[in-house]
Amino acid sequence: MSIAGLTVADALLLALGAIAVGSGALVVTSTHLVRAGLYLVLSLGSVAGLYLVLGAELVAWVQVLVYVGAVVVLLLFAVMLTRAPIGPSKDLDRPAWAAAIIGAGVGFGLSALLAGAYRWTVYPPVEPGTPVRMGEQIFGSWVLPFEVLSILLLAALVGAIVLSRPDIGARRTAEADTR
């Protein structure tokens, strides 16, 4: 079932990709801090939809849980803890031309590269990957990086606590003052 060579999965990929790129553009151009965070939710959510269409079911749900759930909430917490104004802010951006040139160069350059490499590649619809397959991969081939990643998470946890506690920083400056 296809119209002009496009299957239903292709149409879904196009629609979700358009939503992801459009709301991503709003994330980097919005003048409201909180709105940028909410557009980020939309962009990350549609990327999760792309993962579902591509057959990576577990990655899609982890994306929803960790990114849309945890990371965006953390970012919005930080927006509110730094007493960001509710309305539009004028001082969010630098002059645009250098960033626009480099960003457009990277984006369209990579697009041209990947489009040139994969223009005619048509692949069969993938069967949805179950968590069983992913678990066999992680705990079979990739168990050492998995453990290293757990140590990294512990280090990030300890580092965030040390950074957030004012008394640890104050002790360091007391020594600096006595010098």
Next chain:
Amino acid sequence: MHAVIPYVTGALLFGLGVYGVLRRRNAILVLMAVELMLNAVNLIFVTADATRPGAGGHAGGVFALFVIVLAAAEVGVGLAIVLQYYRMRHAVGVDEVRLDADEDRAVR
């Protein structure tokens, strides 16, 4: 399915992330743009996983999971740094950070 659609989507998202990192002055918005770049890389991993079966034995999804965990750790530490800087200076602009300043004077 055409492989080029998710690949080009990932490339455009990465370009938007680069633009945001270079354009934004607010540190939290810079972190949001970094999240966009990490998502673009994840999307390309998952697409490569789906369109080249057997090439790596579905390692792309595993790598995408690892990148998601790394992004969570990065955002935790990054926001702790941003909040500490805000506590010291009452500002979150990344181009107001003076690397040659006497930081000990600023901490109470």
